[in-house]
Amino acid sequence: MRSLERLLRPKSIAVIGGGFWCRNVVRECRRSGFDGPLWPVHPTRQEIDGVPAFSSLGELPGIPDAVFVGVNRHAAVELIGELSRRGAGGAVCFASGFREATAELADGGDLQAALVEAAGDMPFLGPNCYGFINALDGAALWPDQHGLVAAERGVALITQSSNIAINLTMQQRALPIAYVVTAGNQAQTGLSEIGEALLQDDRVTAIGLHVEGIDDLRRFETFARKAKTAGKPVVALKVGRSEQAQGATVSHTASLAGSAAGASALFRRLGIAEVRSLPVLLETLKLAHVTGGLPDGRIASMSCSGGEASLIADTATGLNVTFPPLGKDQKAALSEALGPKVALANPLDYHTYIWNDIDAMGRTFAAMMMGDVSLGVVILDIPREDRCNADDWYKVIGAIEYAARTSGKRMTVLSSLAETMPEVFAAELMTKGIVPLCGMEEAVAAIGALAAVSGPLPEGDILLPAALTGVATLSEHEAKDQLKAFQVPVPDSLSVLGGEDAAHAAERIGFPVVLKGTGIAHKSDAGAVALDLNSPDDVLTAAARMPVTTLLVEKMVTGTIAELLVGVVLDPAHGYVLTLGAGGVLTELLKDTVSLTVPASAEEIETALKSLKIGPMLTGYRGGLACDMQAVVRAVLSVQSYVASAAVEEVEINPLLCGKDFAIAADALIRCGAVNDG
Known part of the structure; x- marks a missing residue:
């Protein structure tokens, strides 16, 4: 693990470049009270903003701890490499035109890879970022104005957006801010690594994240667990949507559990308070700074x-x-x-x-x-x-x-x-240990967000997403066979071709039966489901009305109390997302769902099921029969076991029929492929 100590808490700072932005870095360091050596570097200028300049890195009187590299993108790669070879503590790469600009610059991706290679083990922030402000020690590798003042302790803010970082420094809510760090492209050093480094500073009380994309899921999990152990709350504002997570629209699960649901499920699992706006982010951090977290x-x-x-x-x-x-x-x-x-x-x-x-x-x-x-x-x-x-x-x-x-x-x-x-x-209130909360909606949302993550984190690591190739949709019969092998209960069924074979199959299974057309998504909408067939003639009549001739004959499940949707979707950004909700024809109508990360424990699953609007139906609504909750939970756990052992993009059971002594998968969809090890 690279140490960011010298970069984020530098004793000496070098600033390479002579433009407006570099002059601002020199000015902000002086304005912030940085008392260590400050070394501007420029090949022709004698001074930068009144501070004597050196013509090259080789002329510096020492090896800088932190360096602001404010030159063009090609020169930045060369200078980052030289800094690494000289043993500098770290750098900020201000230049843009790297991977964020591949649509406009064909070499953007290659140049970013060259930048990472040039840096080697030396940490750097960016490219395409403003850098950071350390208000505790007066270090401001920051090329613009900011609103921070010196602090003895406070919260740390990490964001991928430099402009949002500037805006946050201008807050007038009395939130003490110790650090503001921008990550830019996260080419080498991402949110998770920055977060871990800031946790090590005893003067940091809580960490706020503005997240566009998580850099490394396992590293992010490690950071969150360390924050929980340190008693330093983490508050996150997540923006953006993942097209990959919503690319598979064949099922209800894919449409209900996209990137937003995946991010929320991940944050809940990791004890990170999620908020929806910048004002609530600031208010939640203020509450966390003073209280250290709320039990409820x-x-x-x-x-x-x-x-x-x-x-x-x-x-x-x-x-x-x-x-x-x-x-x-x-x-x-x-x-x-x-x-x-x-x-x-x-x-x-x-x-x-x-x-x-x-x-x-x-x-x-x-x-x-x-x-x-x-x-x-x-x-x-x-x-x-x-x-x-x-x-x-x-x-x-x-x-x-x-x-x-x-x-x-x-x-x-x-x-x-x-x-x-x-x-x-x-x-003044802050000095007395009283939390000043600004705005009714923001304040109440802050209290709720912080209270929602008060408990201990679940044991065990999240299941990391796999890169898949050759993804295809299994037939319903194939999907059920795979789930059955993992102890997911399914009805007795036979796959047949045409009405005559269907009628014979029904007699073998025993009436009443269900007849389904296979190879069709959303069968009910397509008229490809016939229920409660009680004779061969019923089967023949239903088969004649089917839009396809490939059919599935299935034992009819009776005594159903509630229908559930159980699905798992691979979200490349946040892991596998388990979605539980109202199933059958109510899925789209009610949109009554809750999402968890995989694997979820039996306790988490049961709590999530009871939190649904249809939860009372599972436990006996108004004195009615209750479902076998343990059977329902076992079925969900079995689905998770299947996902953990297979190259799965998506699994959906809809509906899972739940009765007083059973939980049976009446319909199943699986999209799977092969793991791309390349």
């Missing part, structure tokens, strides 16, 4: 407005955030502090009777924190100080501190609008 989403909400109490309750719907009801002791303490006129509930509207009475406010907040909650939320919007007086609002901090001190639990101040949380006020 049980909160106490306090505001002096019924409108705010209702709003936060509505906003939390479906976001893994709950408001535990008040207990007897809480109500007694609240009544003593608030008097008889206030309706007691969580969320609490404490009205304005105690406004400006800091003692009563403190007792109110402390009473709310007596319950089974993990986080206290005080909704407080600061008036704009250019037009109003906010002194009375600032006094509330004392009451919040009292509640935090007496309860031993974390407290937050939540502004319903981002604009009503002044940065100076937010920064």
Whole structure:
């Protein structure tokens, strides 16, 4: 494993090039307070932004720890090679025109390969990236403006987008940022390796990722496990769609479990909090920085407005955030502090009777924190100080501190609008260990995201995706034979040609039977399924109506309580994705699915099944019969076993018929090929 220590925490910095961007790097290093040697390199200039320059690398008085290479792409390859031979600690390759530009430049891919070869064991970031800012040590190999200030500890941000990195540095939410690192093309050093290096800095409290594509799935898994062990939450915003993951549209599974579902399943498995926007990314990181993570989403909400109490309750719907009801002791303490006129509930509207009475406010907040909650939320919007007086609002901090001190639990101040949380006020709250959350939707989403990944990570590695060639779709009969060999229950069946053979086959199997046309996707839509046939004549009539003559005769399964979809799709970016959901004709209508990474444990599978909208049908809806949940779970585990042993692109069982003592695959589709070892 390459060490990024010298690159990310340099004692000396060289800047190669003389253009606008390189001048900015020199300027930003000086502005950030970097106190080590700073060596501009240019063949003709005497100085760069007031700092004496050297004409070549050979003239430098020492070997630089970190180098910003700000020259054209061909020269960059040569210089990276020279830096590697001289033993430099690492480099930033600013130039573009490599693999990201292969559509425009035919040599882009080859030049990137040459860059990686030239670097050898010396780590470098990029190409096509801005570099990094280390606000802890004042190192800024950064060719543009940024909004960071010196920090003693804080979160680290890693992104493939340099422009998004700049934008994130401009936040005014009082989030302390220790590092911003851009990965560019990830030609050699990717998100995972950067993340592992930043975890080693004790001053880093959490890591935020803006992800376009994961560099190395196994390495990413290792990084996530190390972060969990270190107690440093990871928060990710994933963008982009994988065409490969959605390329196979033959089945429902492929359309339901594309790249987005695969990414979400991967993040859940690895304990990474997934968010959907940059503001939520920042708020979640702020919460993680102060709390180190939340055990759950049980909160106490306090505001002096019924409108705010209702709003936060509505906003939390479906976001893994709950408001535990008040207990007897809480109500007694609240009544003593608030008097008889206030309706007691969580969320609490404490009205304005105690406004400006800091003692009563403190007792109110402390009473709310007596319950089974993990986080206290005080909704407080600061008036704009250019037009109003906010002194009375600032006094509330004392009451919040009292509640935090007496309860031993974390407290937050939540502004319903981002604009009503002044940065100076937010920064003061941070110094007191109180989390300033900006914006109702962002704040609640942040709490839910962090709480959703509180548990331990599952044991065992994820199943890595394979590169396949010669992928073909098996017939239903062939698919069921393969699954049956792995103990997936299937109905007795015979593959035949024409109606006469089908009628004879039905008599051998025993009525009632199902007749299917083979070689057809979505058979029900094509009129290629006939159910509950009870005689040879029924079979002959049904066969005559089939759109094909190749038929499958199958024993009819009776006593079905629920129908499920069970599918696995190879997602090249995120591994094998297991999708469980409502099956049969309800699949497209309900879109009731949940996705997991393979392999999922029996416990994870059962929990996922019960989380479905049709979950109550599996466990006995309104006193009805329950399905044999253990049989259902065994069938899913058997599908996973098959996937782990075969060169599979996709498996789908739809429906898996579930009854009180069975789980049987009534229809199956498999797309498989051979592993491409090249």
